[in-house]
Amino acid sequence: MTDPSAPPSPARDLAVERSRIADASLAPSGHEAIEWARRNSPVLDGFVRRKVDDGSLRGKKVAVVVHLEAKTAFLATVLADAGATVVAAGSNPWSTRDNVAAALVDRGIEVHSTRGSTNEMWEADLLRVADSNPDYIIDDGGELTIRMARDKPALYAQLKGVSEETTTGVVRLTELERLGRLPMPVVAANDAALKHMFDNRFGTGQSTVQAILALTNLRMPGKRLVVVGYGWVGRGIASYAHAMGARVTAVEVDPIRALEAHSDGHEVADLATALSTADIAITATGGIRAITTRHFNALKPHVVLANAGHHDHEVDVPALIAESDGIDEVRPGVTRYKLGTKPVYVLSEGALVNIAGGLGHPVEIMDLSFSVQALGCHHLASNDLAPGIHQFPAELDRAIATAKLASRGITIDHLLEDQTDTLSEILEADTFHSWGSEGADQ
Amino acid sequence: MSTPDVGRSMIDFASDFMPALAAATGVVRANRRLDGVRVGVALTLEPKTACLVEAIASLGADVAVLGSSNSTKPEVAAALAETGVKVFAEKGSSPERSTELREAFIDHQPELLIDDGAFIVRRIHEQRRDALPSLRGVAEETTSGVRPLRNMAAAGKLEVPCLAVNDARTKLLFDNVYGTGQSVVMAILDSTNLQMQGKVVVVVGYGKVGRGITSMARSLGARVIVTEIDPVEALAAHHDGFAVAPLMDALVDADIIITASGIGHSLIADHVAAMKDGAIVAVGGAGPPEFDPTMLGSLTEPLVWGETVRDNIQELKVPGGNTVFVIAEGHCANTSAGEGNPIEVMDLSLALQMRAIDHLAASDLPAGVHLLPKEIDDEVAASQLAAAGLAFDTASDAQIDAAQAW
Numbered sequence: 004m005t006d007p008s009a010p011p012s013p014a015r016d017l018a019v020e021r022s023r024i025a026d027a028s029l030a031p032s033g034h035e036a037i038e039w040a041r042r043n044s045p046v047l048d049g050f051v052r053r054k055v056d057d058g059s060l061r062g063k064k065v066a067v068v069v070h071l072e073a074k075t076a077f078l079a080t081v082l083a084d085a086g087a088t089v090v091a092a093g094s095n096p097w098s099t100r101d102n103v104a105a106a107l108v109d110r111g112i113e114v115h116s117t118r119g120s121t122n123e124m125w126e127a128d129l130l131r132v133a134d135s136n137p138d139y140i141i142d143d144g145g146e147l148t149i150r151m152a153r154d155k156p157a158l159y160a161q162l163k164g165v166s167e168e169t170t171t172g173v174v175r176l177t178e179l180e181r182l183g184r185l186p187m188p189v190v191a192a193n194d195a196a197l198k199h200m201f202d203n204r205f206g207t208g209q210s211t212v213q214a215i216l217a218l219t220n221l222r223m224p225g226k227r228l229v230v231v232g233y234g235w236v237g238r239g240i241a242s243y244a245h246a247m248g249a250r251v252t253a254v255e256v257d258p259i260r261a262l263e264a265h266s267d268g269h270e271v272a273d274l275a276t277a278l279s280t281a282d283i284a285i286t287a288t289g290g291i292r293a294i295t296t297r298h299f300n301a302l303k304p305h306v307v308l309a310n311a312g313h314h315d316h317e318v319d320v321p322a323l324i325a326e327s328d329g330i331d332e333v334r335p336g337v338t339r340y341k342l343g344t345k346p347v348y349v350l351s352e353g354a355l356v357n358i359a360g361g362l363g364h365p366v367e368i369m370d371l372s373f374s375v376q377a378l379g380c381h382h383l384a385s386n387d388l389a390p391g392i393h394q395f396p397a398e399l400d401r402a403i404a405t406a407k408l409a410s411r412g413i414t415i416d417h418l419l420e421d422q423t424d425t426l427s428e429i430l431e432a433d434t435f436h437s438w439g440s441e442g443a444d445q
Numbered sequence: 446m447s448t449p450d451v452g453r454s455m456i457d458f459a460s461d462f463m464p465a466l467a468a469a470t471g472v473v474r475a476n477r478r479l480d481g482v483r484v485g486v487a488l489t490l491e492p493k494t495a496c497l498v499e500a501i502a503s504l505g506a507d508v509a510v511l512g513s514s515n516s517t518k519p520e521v522a523a524a525l526a527e528t529g530v531k532v533f534a535e536k537g538s539s540p541e542r543s544t545e546l547r548e549a550f551i552d553h554q555p556e557l558l559i560d561d562g563a564f565i566v567r568r569i570h571e572q573r574r575d576a577l578p579s580l581r582g583v584a585e586e587t588t589s590g591v592r593p594l595r596n597m598a599a600a601g602k603l604e605v606p607c608l609a610v611n612d613a614r615t616k617l618l619f620d621n622v623y624g625t626g627q628s629v630v631m632a633i634l635d636s637t638n639l640q641m642q643g644k645v646v647v648v649v650g651y652g653k654v655g656r657g658i659t660s661m662a663r664s665l666g667a668r669v670i671v672t673e674i675d676p677v678e679a680l681a682a683h684h685d686g687f688a689v690a691p692l693m694d695a696l697v698d699a700d701i702i703i704t705a706s707g708i709g710h711s712l713i714a715d716h717v718a719a720m721k722d723g724a725i726v727a728v729g730g731a732g733p734p735e736f737d738p739t740m741l742g743s744l745t746e747p748l749v750w751g752e753t754v755r756d757n758i759q760e761l762k763v764p765g766g767n768t769v770f771v772i773a774e775g776h777c778a779n780t781s782a783g784e785g786n787p788i789e790v791m792d793l794s795l796a797l798q799m800r801a802i803d804h805l806a807a808s809d810l811p812a813g814v815h816l817l818p819k820e821i822d823d824e825v826a827a828s829q830l831a832a833a834g835l836a837f838d839t840a841s842d843a844q845i846d847a848a849q850a851w
Contacts (some may be wrong), residue, residue: 220788224623246664333458365640
């Protein structure tokens with residue numbers, strides 16, 4: 004099955020020749036998966052598709068290096084439909100879907116990725132993408148940008164812009180700028196309201212809870228659940244787990260966030276105390292070694308440990324391996340470590356549980372995130388931005404939200420002139436009066 | 446790992462989270478009533494029910510299990526078969542083969558039967574009366590099975606004692622509410638990769654299952670509309686903060702429609718034609734024909750099944766009209782597009798089943814539908830509380846006196 008919107012065969016032949024994918028025959032199911040993503044991405048498939056199709060991306064080469072599955076693939080097709088030449092690779096070797104990669108090649112898009120490739124092969128894939136001499140990068144964790152800065156300086160100097168997906172990537176690219184090694188403009192797509200407030204909270208929140216329940220077949224009502232880290236991701240997980248009937252304890256190093264968790268109705272405790280109650284513990288710090296050797300004694304028998312943060316080392320699996328008397332995969336994606344006689348379960352070997360052990364974020368959430376990315380890339384291509392980190396334009400944030408609301412048939416209000424509180428009016432008025440006190444019986 | 450090994454490992458994992466079943470098995474073992482008894486188990490065949498089957502077999506019973514073509518987990522069936530249990534379950538079996546398996550299961554002539562939806566006990570009463578004389582009692586798992594049994598009893602047609610295990614409080618208030626609520630909502634999200642936030646979800650029926658589903662969907666950010674045929678339940682939904690509307694009106698805005706009525710023909714072709722293009726239909730109550738797209742209502746042309754667009758999601762088209770997506774072809778979404786109810790919830794239900802067959806073996810109940818004794822219900826609930834390290838209070842003499850005063 005070839006997609007009806009596929010370009011004429013020369014582009015496809017070229018893509019087939021240049022790509023490294025697992026199995027081209029998987030394309031039909033990949034097309035189905037992409038079509039499902041399209042159907043549930045009304046913003047990317049409507050407002051954003053029209054906006055980017057103004058010629059500014061025509062003939063430009065765009066490297067897309069994000070978890071290579073159906074939603075990312077749909078983003079790639081939207082950019083390609085706008086005239087860009089897209090080259091894609093995965094931002095993590097374990098998240099690539101081979102059927103989706105095959106479908107992209109079938110649509111004439113060059114892909115370098117296979118699921119479960121070695122780290123060396125994955126690095127080589129990224130360098131192949133770099134060698135294609137991209138104008139723009141849609142990056143995740145800055146993985147391609149940083150490698151080009153290190154390994155491909157000539158091609159790096161020719162980059163016209165980068166749009167970055169994650170908190171981690173924005174931190175890394177900001178550091179590159181500080182070192183004086185960022186010669187091109189970067190749009191911090193992650194910092195868009197429609198990215199981090201939705202993707203990180205609702206998307207990771209729902210999909211993490213979902214993956215844990217699917218991997219274990221356990222019950223959420225009545226569980227004692229510990230969330231380590233109360234940032235956007237931790238807030239999302241805690242709120243869904245609580246709403247589904249779990250008793251949540253939040254663990255924080257920041258007193259303001261700890262107080263926020265307390266005010267949200269969660270228990271707050273230090274990690275050792277919290278872990279001694281936990282049936283399920285989820286790391287969401289974005290750092291490393293959140294749960295490590297010094298905490299193992301506090302764990303209850305049969306506790307389930309899962310990670311929702313960026314790094315695979317928040318649950319210190321190497322330390323668990325070192326301390327364990329036996330290691331078995333007892334269900335797909337569920338590994339049991341025996342600490343003495345105490346069984347402890349780790350999901351998806353400590354990797355991001357919603358992606359490694361589930362389907363990743365819901366499609367509609369990625370519709371918003373990738374609308375930000377597509378418009379970020381378009382913003383770079385249609386403006387002459389100075390080198391350095393740029394915020395995602397607020398009016399584009401609002402435009403995406405407006406398009407999403409419209410797709411749901413939702414109307415909202417607009418402030419009218421007489422509803423604004425104008426300071427100059429107060430300053431120029433003869434007498435001061437405060438709204439609300441007028442005529443009140445005080 | 447080989448297929449049976451995968452199944453074995455999954456059964457053992459489940460068993461670690463089933464303290465109530467372990468406690469119930471201990472009680473029944475001491476009673477020594479099941480040794481050599483032929484027991485038939487006709488439940489969804491997956492790791493939790495396998496724990497029950499193995500527990501019964503460990504008491505010396507001669508156990509046969511029947512599993513359906515759509516919900517059987519093959520690795521679990523393989524693991525059970527290795528232990529000498531008679532397994533009549535093949536994932537994806539044709540209707541003809543499924544019938545053969547069912548008849549072979551009945552040929553085992555169970556003395557005690559654990560039934561789900563009263564399918565086997567009805568079959569035995571109607572077409573397989575040869576199996577009736579040896580059948581001493583039936584333990585029924587679900588609401589949609591208890592109802593026909595009561596109907597049969599009222600008509601004087603029920604010839605064996607049946608325990609309505611479903612109606613035990615430790616079953617009905619947990620399995621149907623929290624278990625099905627979580628597992629149906631999760632099966633929909635796992636099958637579709639969609640978000641629940643902001644979705645308009647219509648739930649057909651506000652019984653125990655409907656309550657669980659509405660609560661879980663709302664927890665994840667959905668706006669829920671409840672439809673009911675019972676004014677009291679509709680009023681309860683209203684008080685719980687849900688919108689209440691007639692099904693035909695509610696459907697128009699729905700992104701997801703979930704049936705939880707437990708009654709056949711609750712959602713039919715007419716309703717499908719009124720849905721939004723792209724709406725998702727899932728069944729959370731009983732299997733076919735709760736959702737019955739073959740019943741046309743006011744439509745003149747039959748609906749047409751289209752492509753399978755993802756695993757467990759199939760298009761259903763109204764000729765000349767909209768297309769909707771049906772999960773698991775209208776079978777129960779949680780067992781057919783997921784792994785069924787959570788382990789700890791089934792721990793309660795299956796512990797009750799263990800105690801129920803022991804009770805049937807011990808007592809000389811007349812034909813008819815009976816409730817499980819309250820003491821058994823209480824003991825099973827208390828055993829899971831104890832395993833969770835939770836204590837509860839005992840009524841004082843003064844409280845007991847006050848409660849009995851008049």
